[in-house]
Amino acid sequence: MKHLLKPSLLILTCLVVAACSNTKYLKPGQILYTGAQVKINPDTTGKIDDEKNVKGTLESKTRPRPNKSILGLRPKLYIYNLAGEPKKPKGIRHWLRTKVGEPPVLLSEVKLSYNNAVLTSYLLSQGYLQSVVTGDTLVKGKTGKAIYTAQTGNRYKINAVNFPKDSGNLANVVNKFKQKTLIKKGDYYDLDVFKNERIRIDNDLKESGYFYFSPDYLILQVDSTIGNNLVNVNIRVKDIAPDAGLKPYTINHIRIYPRYSLRRDSALRKLTPEVYNDFEIYDDRNTFKPRLFDRLVFFQRGETYNRKDHNQSLNRMVNIGAFQAVKAEFIPLDSFKNNQLDLNIYLTPLKKNSLTFSVTGTSKSNNFVGSEVKVTQTTRNLFRGAEQLDLSVSGGFETQVSGQSRGLNSYSLSGQAKLTFPRFIVPFYKPKSTTAFIPKTVASLSYELLSRGSLYNLNSFKGEYGYVWKENQYKEHTFNPISITFVRPTVTRDSLKQDSLYAIPGMRSTLERQFIIGSSYNFAYTNQMEDNRRNNIYFNGNIQAGGNVWGLFVPKNEFGQKTILNVPLTQFIRFEADFRDYYKITRNLIWANRLNLGYGYAYGNSSSMPFVKQFFAGGTNDIRGFAARSLGPGTYRSPQTAIFADQSGDVKAMLNTELRFKLVSVLYGALFADAGNIWLRKEDKGGVDPVTGRVDEGRPGSGFKFKDALSEMAISTGAGLRVDATIFVIRLDVAFPIRKPYLPPGERWVFDQVDFGSKAWRKDNLIYNIGIGYPF
Structure with a gap:
């Protein structure tokens, strides 16, 4: 072990010197910012649940972030300082300073009031409705850090969840699926859960035809005056929600443009469509067989709009590999006073034929090195049903460049x-x-x-x-x-x-x-x-x-x-x-x-x-x-x-x-x-x-x-x-x-x-x- 002692001491000394040398480059009055520390309820004996993770989350939300460090060292800052001010906007010195290194983060860049507001807002969102955060700085020599003290109070829990009580169609849909609510009695107040609950309700409404509804039309009112650190959550639709968002829509015409381009837009719309089942297909070149769209479009004329059919149709048209652009456009019939939607589907096909060429270099641990060349011819929509034919040929060569079997060649076709x-x-x-x-x-x-x-x-x-x-x-x-x-x-x-x-x-x-x-x-x-x-x-x-x-x-x-x-x-x-x-x-x-x-x-x-x-x-x-x-x-x-x-x-x-x-x-x-x-x-x-x-x-x-x-x-x-x-x-x-x-x-x-x-x-x-x- 003695022969390792001196090198170890040398390395340790170099690391300490590197750590200290970062501050010598600071100008007079500049303080290097070393990070934030959060103290939660330091003057009380009570601890909050999962305090370690909450503390870590709060510290991660403070800004700015200090210079990156490894084992207390800041190698990127050290490289920045070591490179010095480059004389030209190019060269190795410029690259080291601007690409590899990073400038010092100073204590003067810390905005305590801003961070106080951010941390308080986060605690409020987690149910600490009486929380207050105050920040201060601590300077030691040429380095300094920010210390934030969070007084959280008790965390509030859900006492009851109340859904709309009116008898309208929309309220009936919301109440029909209320057993799936994410807000449960006895759970902690959590703003993220409230946001996800609005999205859940919106999804249920979209599945029931409410095409123009939005999560923003919902409000979750929280009543924290009932005492015992409990809250009631009242879910209702905002009064300012537009009429279009409050009614379900059905599908009227389904128009498909299988060979769409902006250049041919006006000409395509003047065509006499081919009617196939519930579809009106505008394609004078018969690019695709009409029955293909039975497998791509899940909507039927007269059915109530639902998001599942919408998403599945888009996914299928994208994943089939025949189109470079896919767009589904829902247009209200006549005006928003009507409850019907016309569906226009615009499809731009990929090129029928394409040729790809690739060269791959290989080196393997069995001492063989070589390369492979591959050429692939792709023909799409071969039988007008979005079929794809791939014809490929490839050749590779390997040779052993070391080891006892030097000169052993291998190739593949x-x-x-x-x-x-x-x-x-x-x-x-x-x-x-x-x-x-x-x-x-x-x-x-x-x-x-x-x-x-x-x-x-x-x-x-x-x-x-x-x-x-x-x-x-x-x-x-x-x-x-x-x-x-x-x-x-x-x-x-x-x-x-x-x-x-x-x-x-x-x-x-x-x-x-x-x-x-x-x-x-x-x-x-x-x-x-x-x-x-x-x-x-x-x-x-x-x-x-x-x-x-x-x-x-x-x-x-x-x-x-x-x-x-x-x-x-x-x-x-x-x-x-x-x-x-x-x-x-x-x-x-x-x-x-x-x-x-x-x-x-x-x-x-x-x-x-x-x-x-x-x-x-x-x-x-x-x-x-x-x-x-x-x-x-x-x-x-x-x-x-x-x-x-x-x-x-x-x-x-x-x-x-x-x-x-x-x-x-x-x-x-x-x-x-x-x-x-x-x-x-x-x-x-x-x-x-x-x-x-x-x-x-x-x-x-x-x-x-x-x-x-x-x-x-x-x-x-x-x-x-x-x-x-x-x-x-x-x-x-x-x-x-x-x-x-x-x-x-x-x-x-x-x-x-x-x-x-x-x-x-x-x-x-x-x-x-x-x-x-x-x-x-």
């Missing part, structure tokens, strides 16, 4: 055709969807060639037919009743190379032809779109099955195997679950966690899971201190890992934790730890290869045993930098292992071997990962 119908297409059945989200039927065909240099090629053909639908904004389902995959590997005819490949344990399953026909279902849940939540979650669950139901129709060959095109049908079932949690400690400090579990089971026609459906561990989005696909299975480590890492398994368990924090501007940092591994469901005990006659020693330690799983986990840790420009994220992580499962028991923790000063250790252990986007 792929093509895909995907046709999307904005509705369910089910044989002999026409399901109806009444949600705001468009259900989709997707059919796709794809081909991919993956060439691992001179070792082997994988040709993969895939066809899928399925459905995608959203239950609500949080839940999405994907069901593919049929998915067909055919994988045909090819190996160089050189027998020596074949022997060298087959010598790698588990490689034979990679190089087998595979025919997979089955089904899959995927469920996803997320609330990440709610930015105001402190805790956001994401869950994705997937189940795939191959050769079960569809396998009943496949005949057996003379050896009792079910085959298609002389290829044995693969039979398996596979489960995977991915759970993520994002906890906002502060606005710029997030603790992210992920749990990823997977299990595959081969049966019947198959003795092992197909290679393309197995699990892998290690890599840039996985366990970052280990090379991609190099971990496992279990405690096994292939002697060819440094040359060729392609280890796979039937069982996977992975846990990631990451602390993400903002450094400056769009630059973010991260500290992380990853743990996990893969296993075979049953240990590979080897045997004699039936083709080459080679004795396969198997993979000892590769089998999964629940009681041994924790002791066989790999663990790595590291740090990273991210450039988060919102529209894209570039990530650089450096990680190293601290637990290696392939070492003997008792020697797997390698903390004591960590030596950043050793070139040999860095070469063998540091893994650099460059990626696009966050790892999870």
Whole structure:
């Protein structure tokens, strides 16, 4: 520890000097503002409920905010002072002072009277109806702070809630739904709850046809004179509310302009419309089939207006992906004395054809770097029903730039055709969807060639037919009743190379032809779109099955195997679950966690899971201190890992934790730890290869045993930098292992071997990962 004492003292001394040096730049008479402190009822022994949080909220509402600090230091202010006054409005000094640094916040900028009013107003809104806040300043040397003393009094509670008592239609609607009120007897007085109650009532009225009603037409009168710190809340409609807001409206004409533009506005309105059901469609070019609007517009002529149909119609027209602009216009018939609305819907289609081109650079932790080029041709409204056809081709190239297998090149070529119908297409059945989200039927065909240099090629053909639908904004389902995959590997005819490949344990399953026909279902849940939540979650669950139901129709060959095109049908079932949690400690400090579990089971026609459906561990989005696909299975480590890492398994368990924090501007940092591994469901005990006659020693330690799983986990840790420009994220992580499962028991923790000063250790252990986007 002695060798650490001097550096630690030096660092501490530097930090103290940096903290003190900020005040020396102040001009005479200037006082550096260090923040606000709130004292609640300091002269009484009584405490209010949740005093700590109330105090924190009050302090956060004071203005101005002091200079940002970390552990009592103000690095941004220090950079501002250190940069000095730039001579030119450009250059590094100007950038440091204006972009990275921040000017000092002075005590003279604090407006006590303004803050007193803001804090008092907040306490009143929380039910402290007798509260008073007074502020003062405290100066010490060249720094000063503001101290606010809040005398709150008792917090008032709700005694009774009274709704309108008249017998009008509007009052009847309000009273019909009063059991849903947010204001409950016995709850504390809370102004935010009162505001939300007005919005709730407005929503109920909108659902009942009151199109022109507004929450501002409601008043909640509070009577605090009844004593015992109780209040009565009386809800009524303001006398100044206009007549138009006090009556329900019905839908009259529904006019749809499917090919609208301002340039053609007058010409379109002169057209003779095509009448379809309740719609009048103004489109002389027949751009869309009229029946499409049955699925997009929920209103019917003569029905009472309601907000649900309004929102669902707009959401469907926006989410269908056929229009670049959507507008719904409700116009009162003749005058506000009438209670009917004409609905005009203006739709501007997207261009029928578009071409997108993208170039992506990649660098992976298995020492492969490369790029991919992708071109996609999109054709919209293919059959005049808002269908979309996407044709894409892509090509990628990778080369290993370090490690023992330097010069091992890899490339991929792929093509895909995907046709999307904005509705369910089910044989002999026409399901109806009444949600705001468009259900989709997707059919796709794809081909991919993956060439691992001179070792082997994988040709993969895939066809899928399925459905995608959203239950609500949080839940999405994907069901593919049929998915067909055919994988045909090819190996160089050189027998020596074949022997060298087959010598790698588990490689034979990679190089087998595979025919997979089955089904899959995927469920996803997320609330990440709610930015105001402190805790956001994401869950994705997937189940795939191959050769079960569809396998009943496949005949057996003379050896009792079910085959298609002389290829044995693969039979398996596979489960995977991915759970993520994002906890906002502060606005710029997030603790992210992920749990990823997977299990595959081969049966019947198959003795092992197909290679393309197995699990892998290690890599840039996985366990970052280990090379991609190099971990496992279990405690096994292939002697060819440094040359060729392609280890796979039937069982996977992975846990990631990451602390993400903002450094400056769009630059973010991260500290992380990853743990996990893969296993075979049953240990590979080897045997004699039936083709080459080679004795396969198997993979000892590769089998999964629940009681041994924790002791066989790999663990790595590291740090990273991210450039988060919102529209894209570039990530650089450096990680190293601290637990290696392939070492003997008792020697797997390698903390004591960590030596950043050793070139040999860095070469063998540091893994650099460059990626696009966050790892999870």
